[in-house]
Structure formats: C-alpha cells, structure tokens
Amino acid sequence: MGGQGKLRHVPRLYVLALLIGLAGQLLFWSQAHDLRIPWSGVSLAPTPAAARITGLGDTQFYYRAAGLGLQNMGDWAGGLTPLVAYDYGRLAGWFTLLSQMDPKSQYVPSFAAYYFGQSRNPDQVRQIIGYLQQLAVENPQQHWRWLAYGAYLARYRVKDPVLGLALAKQLAALPVEDMPVWTRQLPAFVLADAGEREAARDILEAILMTAPDLHPAEQFFIRNYIDTRLGFSGEVR
Amino acid sequence: MRYILVTALRDRLFLALPVMLAVGAALVIFLSGSAIIEQREMAAALFGAGSRVLVIVGLVLFVCFHIRQAMAGGEIALILSRPVSRGAFVLIYSASLVIVGFICVAVAIALVWLCARPPLDGLLAWGLSLALESMLMILTAVFFGLILNSAVACTLACMGFYVLARMSGLLGALADKAGETGGLDLLLGYGFRLISLIIPRLDFFTRSEWLVYGWNGGGPGIAWAVLQSLAFTPLILAAAIIDFSRKRL
Numbered sequence: 001m002g003g004q005g006k007l008r009h010v011p012r013l014y015v016l017a018l019l020i021g022l023a024g025q026l027l028f029w030s031q032a033h034d035l036r037i038p039w040s041g042v043s044l045a046p047t048p049a050a051a052r053i054t055g056l057g058d059t060q061f062y063y064r065a066a067g068l069g070l071q072n073m074g075d076w077a078g079g080l081t082p083l084v085a086y087d088y089g090r091l092a093g094w095f096t097l098l099s100q101m102d103p104k105s106q107y108v109p110s111f112a113a114y115y116f117g118q119s120r121n122p123d124q125v126r127q128i129i130g131y132l133q134q135l136a137v138e139n140p141q142q143h144w145r146w147l148a149y150g151a152y153l154a155r156y157r158v159k160d161p162v163l164g165l166a167l168a169k170q171l172a173a174l175p176v177e178d179m180p181v182w183t184r185q186l187p188a189f190v191l192a193d194a195g196e197r198e199a200a201r202d203i204l205e206a207i208l209m210t211a212p213d214l215h216p217a218e219q220f221f222i223r224n225y226i227d228t229r230l231g232f233s234g235e236v237r
Numbered sequence: 238m239r240y241i242l243v244t245a246l247r248d249r250l251f252l253a254l255p256v257m258l259a260v261g262a263a264l265v266i267f268l269s270g271s272a273i274i275e276q277r278e279m280a281a282a283l284f285g286a287g288s289r290v291l292v293i294v295g296l297v298l299f300v301c302f303h304i305r306q307a308m309a310g311g312e313i314a315l316i317l318s319r320p321v322s323r324g325a326f327v328l329i330y331s332a333s334l335v336i337v338g339f340i341c342v343a344v345a346i347a348l349v350w351l352c353a354r355p356p357l358d359g360l361l362a363w364g365l366s367l368a369l370e371s372m373l374m375i376l377t378a379v380f381f382g383l384i385l386n387s388a389v390a391c392t393l394a395c396m397g398f399y400v401l402a403r404m405s406g407l408l409g410a411l412a413d414k415a416g417e418t419g420g421l422d423l424l425l426g427y428g429f430r431l432i433s434l435i436i437p438r439l440d441f442f443t444r445s446e447w448l449v450y451g452w453n454g455g456g457p458g459i460a461w462a463v464l465q466s467l468a469f470t471p472l473i474l475a476a477a478i479i480d481f482s483r484k485r486l
Contacts, residue, residue, distance in 0.1 A: 049407060049410075049411065052404075052407050053404055053407060055286075056286075056290075056400065056403040056404065057403040057404055057406060057407065057439070057440030058285075058286050058289075058403075058440075058443075058444060058445050059446070060282045060285075060286075060444065060445035060446035060448075060449055061282050061283065061285065061286035061445045063282070064272075064278070064279050064282035064283055064445075065282075065283060065286075067272075067279075068268065068269075068271070068272055068279065068283075071271075071272065071273065072271065102446070104450065105275060105278070105449075106274060106275065107272065107273075107274055107275045107278070107279070110273055110274050111273050114273065115273065
C-alpha cells in the first residue's frame with residue numbers, strides 16, 4: 001500500500017508526453033525570458049479606507065509593505081527608471097497617506113527626502129518639500145528635522161532662496177523645546193548666504209540675548225560667525 | 238487529544254507549517270534588508286503579518302479537512318458510540334484542536350524573535366493575541382466543519398469569515414458614514430452594521446505595530462482582544478454544539 005513504483009513501469013507514452021511538455025516549456029522560456037512587462041508609472045494613492053482593507057486591518061503591515069514597494073518602484077529586474085519619469089504629484093499622495101498610517105516612523109520621509117528628493121527637476125523637488133513641510137508642521141516633535149532638510153532642498157536643489165528662508169523661519173518658530181540651537185540660527189545662515197548680512201546679524205544677536213543659558217561654546221560660535229563670516233567685527237552687542 | 242495530535246503528525250502539519258514559516262522568514266530577511274532605514278521594523282511588520290496569515294490559513298485548512306475526513310471515515314461516529322454526549326465531544330475536540338494551534342503559534346513566535354528581535358513586551362502581546370486569534374478561527378472552522386458537508390466549502394466560508402472579521406472595525410465605520418447619506422447607502426449601512434454585530438473584531442488582534450513599537454504602540458490594547466475572545470468563544474461553541482446536536486451522522 002502507498003509509496004511509489006519504479007519509473008520503468010510507467011507506459012512510455014506518458015514519459016514521451018512529459019518530455020514533449022518539458023520541451024515546450026523550455027522553448028517558451030527561450031522566447032520569453034527577456035520580455036518584461038513595462039512599468040506603468042506611479043499609480044494613484046488609495047483612500048485611507050481602501051488601504052486599511054488591503055492590509056486586512058493591519059496598518060503597520062500596509063505601511064511597511066507599501067513603503068518598500070514605493071522605494072523599489074520602477075527599479076526591478078535589472079531595469080532602472082530615472083527620477084524625472086516619476087509622477088511626483090502621485091508620489092506625494094502616497095507619502096502623505098503612508099505617513100498618516102504611521103506618524104512615528106522615519107522610513108517613508110527618509111526615502112522621500114534622500115532618494116526622491118535628489119531629482120534635478122525643481123518642480124518635482126517642490127512636491128517633496130511640500131510633503132516634508134506638511135509632515136513637520138503636523139507633528140513637529142517627531143519630524144521637525146524634515147523642515148531643515150526641506151530648507152536645504154529649497155536652497156540647493158530648487159535654488160529658491162525665498163522658499164528656503166520661509167522654511168528656515170518656519171523651523172525656527174516650531175514649538176519644540178529640545179530642538180538644537182542651530183535650528184533657531186538657520187534663518188540667519190540662509191540670509192547670510194543670500195547676502196543679507198545685517199538681517200542675519202540681527203537674528204543671531206536676538207538668539208544671544210534671548211537665550212542666556214546657551215552653552216559657552218555656542219555663544220562663542222555665534223559671536224565668531226558675526227565677526228568673521230558676516231564681517232561685523234567688534235560690533236556684537 | 239492524542240488522536241488529534243497523531244492526525245496532525247500524519248497530515249504533516251508540524252512539518253509543513255514550520256517549513257513555510259521558515260521560508261517566509263528567509264524571504265522577509267532578504268526583502269527587509271533592502272529598506273534604506275528601519276530594517277528591523279520592516280522585518281517585524283512583514284513577518285508578523287505574513288506568519289499570522291500562514292498560521293491561520295494552515296490551521297483552518299487542517300481543521301476543515303480533518304473534520305470532513307473524520308466524518309467520511311466514520312471516526313467521529315465511532316467516538317460518539319462511546320458514552321459521550323455530542324456537546325462534550327465538541328468541547329473536547331475543539332480544545333484539542335486549539336492545543337495543536339497553540340503549538341503552531343509557538344513556532345511562529347520563536348521565528349519572529351529570531352527574524353526581527355522585536356521588543357519583548359510587544360512580542361508577548363503579539364504572541365498572546367495570535368494565540369487568541371488562532372483559537373477563534375479554529376473554533377469557527379470547527380463550527381463550519383461540523384455543519385457543512387464539503388471541506389472546500391468549509392475552507393472558503395472560514396476564509397470569507399476571516400477577511401470580514403479583520404475588516405469588521407472598518408465596516409462599522411463605513412456603516413456610520415453610509416447612514417449619513419440616506420437611500421441605498423442607508424440600507425447598506427444597516428447591512429454592514431448587522432454583519433459587524435456578529436463578526437468578531439479581529440482587527441484588535443495580532444497588530445504588527447506591537448512588534449515595531451512595543452505593546453503600548455497606540456490604539457486599542459490587548460485587553461480588547463482578550464475581551465473579544467471571552468465574548469465570542471461561548472457564542473461560536475454554543476452554535477457548533479446546537480448544530481452538531483441536530484445533525485444526522
């Protein structure tokens with residue numbers, strides 16, 4: 001009872017049928033193994049309810065699985081898609097949806113900023129900046145640093161000093177107590193970079209006057225910056 | 238109990254499920270390694286959800302086919318020829334299947350620990366919750382297995398029930414929204430609400446965020462899963478006993 005008999009007891013017709021099937025499959029493989037289904041581009045982000053249904057109620061699973069899918073989207077099976085070919089409006093929709101599903105994680109903001117933020121198209125980078133700005137404003141305790149990165153993208157990728165300054169000012173004004181002092185100094189650095197030396201000096205002096213418990217090393221750095229980089233030697237109040 | 242354990246061994250449940258889980262763990266380790274940051278969190282979430290589905294599907298398949306095989310082979314009729322009531326039979330039979338389920342859950346917990354090193358409190362909450370979710374699905378499979386005459390129909394019914402149960406919280410929310418617009422949506426809303434009255438809230442169970450952030454990850458806690466289990470277990474057991482008492486073998 002049970003078990004397998006010997007192969008030589010199988011009728012030869014069946015073995016022949018198996019070999020023909022195998023040959024057909026190998027022939028198909030030889031013709032089809034280079035064919036790739038073309039990438040259809042970034043799909044529209046689903047609604048939050050549809051996303052929850054897809055994840056069978058496990059929002060963390062959906063966040064991670066969809067995030068990994070977005071990170072690798074367009075780049076698979078040896079093919080690479082240039083960033084300019086992505087629809088950044090749709091990407092921003094996905095990033096916003098996913099960040100709503102896990103407001104704590106840094107995963108989606110990280111690849112949005114460090115990967116998709118490297119596009120050479122300023123309009124695309126503006127979409128990323130918009131997402132990072134929204135994230136930081138909605139949850140400043142967790143995500144204030146993305147506003148600083150947004151200011152960097154605005155200044156050096158988009159080359160829009162006005163936007164960079166607006167983001168730096170927004171960061172400096174965030175109600176987060178334990179933000180490092182450089183976040184308060186950032187508008188001054190952006191102004192200095194744009195040649196607005198006096199406005200930069202005013203901001204840095206205001207920090208010196210309103211933060212008396214600043215570490216001596218920080219105080220020295222600010223005074224030195226005003227003296228040497230802004231060129232107001234001996235004028236610090 | 239011994240009979241169930243022997244059949245689980247005979248059906249290779251204790252071999253096939255751990256092998257599937259191990260293959261899943263290897264795949265998840267490979268995939269999560271490509272995440273640019275938070276690789277551990279990625280592995281925890283992906284393997285947490287994947288192992289949950291594998292354990293539930295594996296156990297439902299085992300229970301449905303086991304019951305139909307035992308019915309067709311006359312094994313259940315033989316057991317009932319002894320001085321044991323049908324109610325007691327359903328209780329003992331279900332308890333034995335639940336113990337088999339707990340063994341499979343223990344394997345999944347060990348693999349999650351090896352694969353993702355989640356916070357210990359989160360792993361304990363997740364493991365307890367997976368045990369409860371498996372128990373509810375095993376009891377549901379026993380219920381369908383005893384009343385339906387086909388293993389395939391029983392499996393499909395269990396899977397449909399599982400999907401609805403995982404979405405029942407969302408269905409309730411959709412029902413509330415549908416009620417605001419009136420017309421056909423209002424009727425659909427009543428339908429959704431009726432379904433969500435009977436179907437357990439499995440979205441409280443086995444949440445991957447416990448493996449990522451620990452069991453205080455926010456949202457309803459493990460207590461809701463325990464309460465849901467306490468509420469649904471007597472309901473589904475009583476329904477199975479009543480239906481099986483009326484059945485002609």
